[in-house]
Amino acid sequence: MVVLRWLIQRDVVVVPKSFRRERMAQNLDVFDFTLTEDQRGRIAMLDTRVSLFFDHRDPAMVSWLGGRRID
Incomplete structure (x- = not known):
């Protein structure tokens, strides 16, 4: 949570990912x-x-x- 808050306070857009309801609430x-x-x-x-x-x-x-290619 602290890292998310730190990023938000720095005006960095964050998109936290979670499938667990408890974690989403956190x-x-x-x-x-x-x-x-x-x-x-x-x-x-x-x-x-x-x-x-x-x-x-x-x-x-x-x-x-930059030279890597995904086929």
């Missing part, structure tokens, strides 16, 4: 609280700018991905 509960400036800053500092999968900022990786 996703809507993000509108009953706000994160402080300090909390948002601390969350933003968690970004290490390193991907666990691949570096989408690396021109060679972008070129490689």
Whole structure:
């Protein structure tokens, strides 16, 4: 829920996906609280700018991905 709220407060459009009714209700509960400036800053500092999968900022990786074709 905190991540959804953080994104919403940054004006990022979020589309949470869930099939479970309880989880859908939890996703809507993000509108009953706000994160402080300090909390948002601390969350933003968690970004290490390193991907666990691949570096989408690396021109060679972008070129490689752009060259993939789905048949």
